Amino acid sequence: MAAIKEYAKNDAQEEIREPLVRVDNNLDVGDGSGHGSTKGDQWMVYLSTFVAVCGSYEFGCGVGYSSPTQSAIRKDLNLSLAQYSMFGSILTFGAMIGAITIGPITDFLGRKGALRMSCVFCVAGWLAIYFSKGALSLDIGRLATGYGSGAFSYIVPVFIAEIAPKNLRGRLTAINQLMIVTGVSVSFIIGVVVSWRALAIIGIVPCAVIIFGLFFIPESPRWLAKTGRQKDFEVALQKLRGKDADISHEAAEIQEYIASLDLLPQAKLLDLFQRRYLRSVIIAVGLMVCQQLGGINGVCFYVSNIFEQAGFSPRLGTITYAILQVVVTGLGAAVMDKAGRKPLILVSASGLVLGCVLIATSFFLKVHGLALKASPIFAVAGILIFIGSFSIGMGAVPWVLMSEIFPINIKGQAGSLTTLVNWLGAWLCSYTFNFLMSWSSYGTFILYAVVNVLSVLFVIVIVPETKGKTLEQIQGAINK
Numbered sequence: 073m074a075a076i077k078e079y080a081k082n083d084a085q086e087e088i089r090e091p092l093v094r095v096d097n098n099l100d101v102g103d104g105s106g107h108g109s110t111k112g113d114q115w116m117v118y119l120s121t122f123v124a125v126c127g128s129y130e131f132g133c134g135v136g137y138s139s140p141t142q143s144a145i146r147k148d149l150n151l152s153l154a155q156y157s158m159f160g161s162i163l164t165f166g167a168m169i170g171a172i173t174i175g176p177i178t179d180f181l182g183r184k185g186a187l188r189m190s191c192v193f194c195v196a197g198w199l200a201i202y203f204s205k206g207a208l209s210l211d212i213g214r215l216a217t218g219y220g221s222g223a224f225s226y227i228v229p230v231f232i233a234e235i236a237p238k239n240l241r242g243r244l245t246a247i248n249q250l251m252i253v254t255g256v257s258v259s260f261i262i263g264v265v266v267s268w269r270a271l272a273i274i275g276i277v278p279c280a281v282i283i284f285g286l287f288f289i290p291e292s293p294r295w296l297a298k299t300g301r302q303k304d305f306e307v308a309l310q311k312l313r314g315k316d317a318d319i320s321h322e323a324a325e326i327q328e329y330i331a332s333l334d335l336l337p338q339a340k341l342l343d344l345f346q347r348r349y350l351r352s353v354i355i356a357v358g359l360m361v362c363q364q365l366g367g368i369n370g371v372c373f374y375v376s377n378i379f380e381q382a383g384f385s386p387r388l389g390t391i392t393y394a395i396l397q398v399v400v401t402g403l404g405a406a407v408m409d410k411a412g413r414k415p416l417i418l419v420s421a422s423g424l425v426l427g428c429v430l431i432a433t434s435f436f437l438k439v440h441g442l443a444l445k446a447s448p449i450f451a452v453a454g455i456l457i458f459i460g461s462f463s464i465g466m467g468a469v470p471w472v473l474m475s476e477i478f479p480i481n482i483k484g485q486a487g488s489l490t491t492l493v494n495w496l497g498a499w500l501c502s503y504t505f506n507f508l509m510s511w512s513s514y515g516t517f518i519l520y521a522v523v524n525v526l527s528v529l530f531v532i533v534i535v536p537e538t539k540g541k542t543l544e545q546i547q548g549a550i551n552k
Contacts, residue, residue: 113314113315113316113317114237114240114312114313114314115314116289116290116311116312116314117235117236117237117240117244117312117313118244119285119288119289120231120232120235120289120290120312121232121235121236121244121247122285123281123282123285123286123288123289124187124227124228124231124232124282125228125232125247125248125250125251126251126278126279126281126282126285127187127190127191127224127227127228127278127282128224128225128228128247128248128249128250128251128252128255129251129252129254129255129278130191130194130220130221130224130255130275130278130279130282131221131224131225131228131252131255132251132252132253132254132255132256132257132258132259133255133256133258133259133274133275133278134163134194134217134218134220134221134255134275135163135221135252135255135256135259136255136256136257136258136259136260136263137217137259137263137271137272137275138163139259139260139263140259140260140262140263140264140271141263141268141271144267144268145210145268148268149204149205149206149207149210151206151207151210161499161503162211162214162215162218163214163215163217163218163221164218164495164498164499164502165215165218166214166215166216166217166218166219166220166221166222167218167219167221167222167225167495168222168492168495168496168499169218169219169222170190170193170218170219170220170221170222170223170225170226170491171222171223171225171226171488171491171492171494171495172488172492173488174186174190174222174223174226174227174487174488174491175226175483175484175485175486175487175488175489175491176484176485176488177189177223177484178226178227178230178484178487179295179483179484182291182292182295182296182299183227183230183231183234183291183292183295184286184289184291184292186223186227187224187227187231187282187286188282188283188286189223190219190220190223190224190227191220191279191282191283192220193216193217193219193220193223194216194217194220194221194275194276194279195276195279196213196216197212197213197214197215197216197217197218197219197220198213198217198272198273198275198276199213199272199276200212200213200216201213201214201217201268201269201272202269202272202273213272217275222491222495225471225491225494225495226487226488226490226491228248229245229248229471229472229474229475230474230475230483230487231292232244232245232247232248232475233245233472233475233476233543234292234293234294234295234475234543235290235292235293235312237313238540238541238542238543239409239540240409241409241472241476241543242408242409242413242472242538242539243405243406243407243408243409245468245471245472245475245476246401246404246405246408246468246469246472247405248468248471249401249404249405249463249467249468249471250398250401250402250405250468253397253398253401253463253467254398255278256394256397257394257395257397257398259271259275260390260394261394262274290307290308290311290312291304291308292308293305293308293309293312293326294326294330294480294543295480296308297326297327297330298330298480298481305323305326306319306323309322309323309326322542325542325544326544328544329479329544329547329548330480344482344485344486344489349478349479349482349486351534351550352477352478352486352547352550353486353489353490354534355473355477355534355535355536355550356470356473356474356477356478356486356490357489357490357493358530358534359417359469359470359473359474359530359531359535360470360474360490360493360494360497361493361497362421362466362470362523362524362526362527362530362531363466363467363470363494363497364494364497364498364500364501365497365500365501365520365523366421366424366428366462366466366520366523366524366527367424367428367458367501367505367516367517367520367523367524368462368466368467368501369498369501369502369505370501370502370504370505370508370516370520371455371458371459375389375390375393375455379451379452379455389452389455392456393455393456393459396456396459396460396463397459397463400459400460400463400464401463401464401467401468403464404416404463404464404465404467404468405468408468408469408472408539409539409540412537412539413469413472413473413535413537413538413539414531414535414536414537416464416465416469417465417466417469417470417531417535418465418528418531418532419461419464419465420461420462420464420465420466420467420469421461421465421466421524421527421528421531422461422524422528423457423458423460423461423462423464424458424461424462424466424520424521424524424527425521425524425525425528426454426457426461427454427455427456427457427458427459427461428454428458428517428518428520428521428524429454429517429518429521430450430451430453430454430457431450431451431454431455431458431514431517432454432514432515432516432517432518432521433450433454433514434447434448434449434450434451434454434514435447435451435513435514435517436514437450438513439513439514454517466527470494473535473538474487474490476538476543476546476547477538477546477547477550478547479547536549536550
């Protein structure tokens with residue numbers, strides 16, 4: 073009996089190593105997506121994506137809440153700076169807890185169930201903030217919204233990647249990042265004109281849209297197939313591809329791959345470090361490290377201070393920064409499926425190096441009293457190049473690739489690990505930024521430039537191109 077199990081295990085491993093789809097050159101793929109011979113009406117894919125990315129927008133609302141409300145909250149609740157200081161970092165702490173726990177929860181409840189649960193945490197958090205009379209309830213609310221934000225940061229790209237056809241998957245998944253930065257920017261703008269309690273109530277709106285919208289969209293077909301719900305799987309896939317679409321080819325490919333995975337032992341966290349999965353873990357975790365340690369959160373959280381130290385108007389600089397971030401992120405999402413993931417992230421990382429060098433030059437000139445009129449020009453150019461470069465690729469592509477490369481049997485554990493690394497990196501960058509700036513303002517950005525140079529090398533050597541491939545083809549090629 074043991075020999076039979078071992079044979080089945082080895083046979084399954086060999087099967088996954090082989091190409092999952094043997095392409096028939098006579099197959100008419102009609103719409104170019106490889107998902108059938110009849111072009112389907114994909115309005116359900118777009119509706120499902122819209123509902124899901126409201127979670128990304130909610131994430132952005134949480135991140136953008138503290139900046140415009142800090143002074144008003146401290147004044148209304150009579151909080152000292154020490155009492156308020158936990159308010160920002162506790163969001164990150166909550167997000168870390170969400171990142172650790174949400175993967176297995178998503179595998180158990182399904183993608184829609186996890187979205188509902190995340191909404192519950194966010195709504196509870198916003199209400200706790202709205203009714204706050206002191207620091208404790210304020211921090212509890214921030215912790216809850218942080219948990220929901222951390223959960224959304226994993227669930228949204230995974231859900232979109234699992235429902236989207238391969239010819240749309242990149243741009244639809246990249247909308248995740250677009251909606252995050254939109255949420256941050258809108259919260260910043262609205263927070264200037266409404267009270268902090270009103271802004272907390274406004275934060276509930278995206279959750280209401282999600283909860284209502286989930287009644288009209290299907291569950292992830294791949295999750296349904298993984299849980300053995302064959303009829304529901306076929307119904308969900310047909311809804312997503314259109315009632316007249318031929319889903320037989322795509323359905324067979326998904327079922328073949330999942331059947332192979334089912335022959336393998338139940339995946340545990342330590343299994344992520346087996347040779348089979350190690351490359352995908354290195355790619356996902358490595359990209360998250362590159363994304364966060366390249367300096368984005370230091371620049372994002374302290375952009376006003378950077379402009380002020382460089383001698384440029386903080387208000388004008390911050391507004392320009394916010395607008396550019398949204399516009400360029402949208403552009404990156406639009407071209408991702410045409411340009412490819414790897415070229416975008418290489419251009420992005422290279423631009424980050426240039427941006428860091430220009431900012432470092434600005435601070436060097438200012439510190440040494442050289443070319444003082446040129447210093448603000450270098451600072452503004454560097455910041456705008458930095459955020460534009462980050463937004464075109466490094467902001468979205470790591471999340472897109474994370475959602476694509478992990479097989480569904482380890483996606484929960486792998487996604488939790490990857491999301492946790494991302495939030496830890498975000499905390500580490502924001503926590504150390506002021507210390508590094510006290511050590512050396514220009515040295516800080518030289519250090520970030522070095523990290524981004526290493527990111528370019530990492531992408532060239534390690535990261536594959538996934539454009540135009542199904543999830544099963546991607547995962548079969550990487551995890552072998």
